[in-house]
Amino acid sequence: MEILFATTNKGKVKELKSAFKTAAINVTLKTNADLDRPPVIDEYGITFEQNAKLKAHELANYSHMLTIADDSGLIVDALDGAPGVHSARFAGPEHNDQKNNAKLLAELGGVPLKKRTARFNTTIVVSKPGHFEQDLVVSGQCEGLILPAPQGDDGFGYDPLFYVPEKQKTFAEMTIAEKNSLSHRGRAISQLLKELPNWLTQFE
Numbered sequence: 463m464e465i466l467f468a469t470t471n472k473g474k475v476k477e478l479k480s481a482f483k484t485a486a487i488n489v490t491l492k493t494n495a496d497l498d499r500p501p502v503i504d505e506y507g508i509t510f511e512q513n514a515k516l517k518a519h520e521l522a523n524y525s526h527m528l529t530i531a532d533d534s535g536l537i538v539d540a541l542d543g544a545p546g547v548h549s550a551r552f553a554g555p556e557h558n559d560q561k562n563n564a565k566l567l568a569e570l571g572g573v574p575l576k577k578r579t580a581r582f583n584t585t586i587v588v589s590k591p592g593h594f595e596q597d598l599v600v601s602g603q604c605e606g607l608i609l610p611a612p613q614g615d616d617g618f619g620y621d622p623l624f625y626v627p628e629k630q631k632t633f634a635e636m637t638i639a640e641k642n643s644l645s646h647r648g649r650a651i652s653q654l655l656k657e658l659p660n661w662l663t664q665f666e
């Protein structure tokens with residue numbers, strides 16, 4: 463079976479591929495990078511689910527493939543839930559991971575560690591072209607703390623600042639398998655793997 467992962471984020475792709483491999487799921491995963499001039503999606507939704515659906519539907523229509531999309535973000539309590547659905551563009555139009563992390567540290571300047579509580583959310587949508595009313599929607603969360611300085615070189619995005627107390631490590635200090643075992647995305651993928659086989663039977 464071939465599935466499109468409607469993303470431009472290579473870190474997400476590595477994590478999904480690793481989770482599929484661990485679960486011995488035999489699918490060929492394509493991404494936006496495998497398509498000829500894929501549409502660029504304006505993620506204007508106000509929830510993770512809305513943004514995941516925007517990505518899944520536009521790319522399913524474009525590719526005519528069974529399509530998965532992932533919308534994720536970091537919810538920081540001391541910032542009233544920011545950056546949330548705006549996590550990718552937190553640092554403004556010229557955003558990148560480094561600028562987003564710098565902005566997060568600046569906004570949290572002076573906040574003591576025990577008040578730097580945060581959680582990641584991932585919402586995954588699976589869409590079949592022509593059947594968007596039957597979308598499969600799953601989510602996962604992971605609790606942590608935002609460190610005052612980055613730690614670790616692996617992962618992507620906000621990983622070097624996101625500390626998981628029970629592991630005493632940031633996500634950027636974990637292997638992909640370890641991150642998947644407890645992360646927001648890993649948990650959403652586990653739920654997806656539970657629900658997908660039954661969801662697919664309605665189209666047989």
Ligand SMILES: O=P(O)(O)OP(=O)(O)OP(=O)(O)OC[C@H]1O[C@@H](n2cnc3c(O)ncnc32)[C@H](O)[C@@H]1O
Pocket residue numbers: 468469470471474505532533534535536549550551559562617618619620621633645647
């Ligand atoms: O929309 P696509 O193309 O999938 O890729 P994206 O990077 O824009 O992804 P999102 O719209 O979901 O934005 C999420 C933001 O949060 C960051 N992010 C998502 N998952 C993360 C994770 O597991 N660890 C650290 N940062 C993450 C990511 O780098 C983005 O800046």
Ligand SMILES: [Mg+2]
Pocket residue numbers: 505550
């Ligand atoms: Mg995005």
